[in-house]
Every structure is written in C-alpha cells, then in structure tokens.
Amino acid sequence: MACLRRIAQAPPARSVARSKVHLRNATNPDNPKEWLRAILHNDPNVHRSPLTSVSPMDILMASFLAIATLGAGCSPSRPQAQAAEPAQLPAIEFAGEWGVHGQEPGQLDHPVGPAVDAAGRVYLADRGTGFVQKFAADGTALLSFEDSAVREASAIAVDSGGGIYVANVRAGEIRVFFPEGDLLRVFHVTLQRGFGGPYSFTVSTDGRLFVPDPAGGKIEVLSRVGRLEKVWKVAIPQSSANQQAEPVATAAAPDGFVYVGEARTGRIVKFSGQGEQVAEWAATASSAAHLVAVAVSPKYVFALRDASPRLQIWTLNGQPVLSDDLGGRLAETPVDAVSGEPASRNSASRDTTLPGRASLGRTSPSRTSLDRESQDRAPDQAASMAVNSRDELVILDPAGTPGGPRILRFRIHLDSGRPLQ
Helix, strand or coil: HHHHHHHHHCCCCCCCCEEEECCCCCCCCCCCCHHHHHHHHCCCCCEECCCCCHHHHHHHHHHHHHHHHHHHHHHHCCCCCCCCCCCCCCCEEEEEEECCCCCCCEEEECCEEEEEECCCCEEEEEEECCCEEECCCCCCCCEEEEEEEHCCHHHCECCCCEEEEECCCCCEEEEEECCCEEEEEEEECCCCCCCCCCCCCCEECCCCCCEEEEECCCCECCCCCEEEEEEEECCCCCCHHHCCCCCCEEEEEEEECCCEECCCCEEEECCCCCCCEEEEEEECCCCCCEEEEEEEECCCCEEEEEEEEEEEEEECCCCCCEEHHHHHHCCCCCCCCCCCCECCCCCCEECCCCCCCCCCCCCCCCECCCCCCHCCCCCEECEEECCCCCCEEEEEEEEEEECCCEEEEEECCCEECCCCC
C-alpha cells in the first residue's frame, strides 16, 4: 500500500502528442522501470521524433506496468516463513490399552477374539463368563449377551452388517447372532476334537465364511446361509512333503483374496476368491516361533508369532515391510517344555446354571466350576489380532498383566509417515 500511495503522489504525466519518443541516453535501456518513468514524467532526456508514436493506450499500459514493477521493487524483501515439517511418525504407534478383569458384563475374564466391524467396534467371546461382548474402539462397553456355547468358543467374527459369529470347533459348529444378540442360526463345520491351539476364521464382504480345518489341512468355504460351497486344500512345501498342512487362521481382504496362516510350516498362503493358491511365503524366521494370528488391510498382511511375540508385515504380494516387537508390550506365550508347542491355558472355566441372554448392566447368574477335562479344552494363550477401519491393529493379550487380559491398540504408519489410506 505504501508503494501505491507513492505512485499516487507522483506528478501527473503530461499529455503526450502522438509522436515518437527516444531515450537520448542509453543508460540501462533494458530496464523497464527507467523507461516507464521517462514516459510517465516527460523526462527531459526523452525527445520527440517522428520515428515512434505514443498513444493514450500506451500510456495506460505503461501505468499498469509501473504499478506492478515499482510495487515489486519498493517492498522490502522479507524472508518467507518456512512451514515446519510434520514430525515423523513411528511405523507402529502405541495408541493405548483397555480392559477390566472380572466376570461381570463389560469385563474380561478369559476372552477369545478380537473381531472388529466397519465402525471399529471390538467383539470378544469370553469363555470364562459365557458372554459375547461388544465395545467401542476406546473400550467403552456397548453390549453384552450370554450363550452357554460361548464357554467353549474357539474364535469370533463379525460380518459387514454387524452379525456376530462364534465358533466352537470342538463341537463342529458356528453360532450366528443378530447384532443385538438374538440367535439367528447354527452352521456346521468339521469337528476338531483334539485341537486346542490358536484359531480364527473370517467373513468376507459378500457374506462367505472361510473356516480353517487344521486336522484336514484345508479351508471350508460356507455360503452366507451356512451351506458348504467349496473345500480348498492347502498345499504343503516339498521340503515337508511327508506332513500335512495345518491351517489355523484366515483373513479375507477387500480385494477378494484370502490369506491363510499355516501353523506347521509357519507360512502365509494366499488364495484367490475362487480357491486358487497363488502365492505363499514364510511367516516366521525360525521353527521356535509359531504363527498365532493373521490379519489383512487393503495394503498389508499382518502376522503375530509367539514365544517372543513379534509382529510381521508384508505387502499383499508377500514383500517384507517390517518386523517389530511392539515395544515389548505383549506377554510372552508359555511354551510346553516337551513338545515346544504353545501351552494351553488351564485356568478355571465356569459354567452357568441359567443359560440365556443378559443385557449390559445385568449381573451374571451364579456359576459352578467345570471338571478338569473341560479346563484342558481351553484355547491357547497366544495373542490374536484384527485390523479396524481406522487402520489400527487391535490385539488381544490374554496373558496380559497381573491385572488380567487386555486389548492393545496400535496405529500403523507405513506410507511416508502417514497412516494407511
């Protein structure tokens, strides 16, 4: 503005007849400022000749150019403030934990899971209380209902509409509940009588279920109404040709591919939606670390291994991205000294004398301890995980702390320090 005021106070340009003008002196003739001042102020160094004419339009254009060029020249140069670069985020950022140990609705005793829905809500099936529980991402209890079959739960899943699926592979069934907790139907799958390790299944966006059959070395594909559609055989590497694959976890990606965690050889096996085995890669660096959980996001595949808990991440095509111990926050999984396999959790299980539904806030019915055989059927203590819609890893640590089981949340930042898209 100061420059504009200075130009406004300059002597008015005299009218110039339609004649030619020349600069007598050649001092910096290429300098537009000098030339414009000479034109506007009828500089005595400028004389008229019939060589060039100056029209009123020339004067008008010169005025505009003068304002632009003089304004640019008279303002003192000021250093431009440099925008501070955002702080680089860690690849795996700890976002918090929650969970209260207990046997009331909204508390955790012996949970199995987690599963997450499109809104980021977390679902757990609690073998210790018989409750299916739903929480907000921050741990706020939203719903709790009871079913006697939950006391033998192996895994839990949720579909795109909020339907809840609880698997009991020892009984060979999957119970399907409405989002509010009412029983809808029961699906039948292959029994796993002697199986007690980590286990998880998945429901794709089109409603199909991909259920591992560890004893048979295959994946059962069920329709949305529970009809067996296909059976996918999980191939074993030639180096282990005398053994059978042991699939224990499935994760369906948004693009239709299904990723299978194979425990015997510690592999991730990638299937197309039609059941073609298209890729595989090793998920553990040594035979001492067992694969316990698999999850998938639109860009990455995640696996947890036990013993010294570690998270491993690959692209959807199996290219290694990251291996991280999550800050040492996960409790180590007990390992059987003889077999080297993860030890089963043998904490006391409980039963209910009044099976049925219970809404959040109601007290649990009285419980009695089950016999030793039922306790030995408890699932593995290894951690499990899911990925929510906000690109957070939700990890269940059943061993937890002296305070009991807990849910850990981690944000993933793998794209130039920004969260996944």
